[in-house]
Amino acid sequence: DTEVTQTPKHLVMGMTNKKSLKCEQHMGHRAMYWYKQKAKKPPELMFVYSYEKLSINESVPSRFSPECPNSSLLNLHLHALQPEDSALYLCASSQFYTGNYGYTFGSGTRLTVV
């Protein structure tokens, strides 16, 4: 298995809803990343998990809450989002966070907040 699987592919949620995005990889990668991408903009880093511990939180609002229950799974819990949070959320993984290792990206979750 050489993929990063993200579910769901599309999500529409209201501002009072609670939802979760899921990211899964079975390549044995020890670093996992969440990126947010607005239309026609490059991805922006949100969180980095290495060895299942949060290593970077790029001052992301608390309405986004990451969770890494095991080395294969990275969730992003969403609560009380705003319409400006509508974006493509990309998950990626890498074998290690140091060294010259490639990245594998998921296909993304396109989130719309109404």
Added chain:
Amino acid sequence: KNEVEQSPQNLTAQEGEFITINCSYSVGISALHWLQQHPGGGIVSLFMLSSGKKKHGRLIATINIQEKHSSLHITASHPRDSAVYICAVRGSTLGRLYFGRGTQLTVWP
């Protein structure tokens, strides 16, 4: 100033033409990545470079570490090459990527 500058921002070509996309970066890196993003959103890694040149099919990527510059070439371009091509550099902080703004390539038949 963005850590990664890419040019051109938009590129239109006729099928069969030779394409070049350029990337310059200002930070110390461990590797440079060329990525492809289709309208659906998913990102595919095309190349990872830390020196020299790599070739995969009709795609060629080069990097000059001293000049902090990389190029992506597409030979005999095809409409299916139409996508956004993104240059990204892997920094020293926990492997985070710094992204260029992307080049929207459109190849007409």
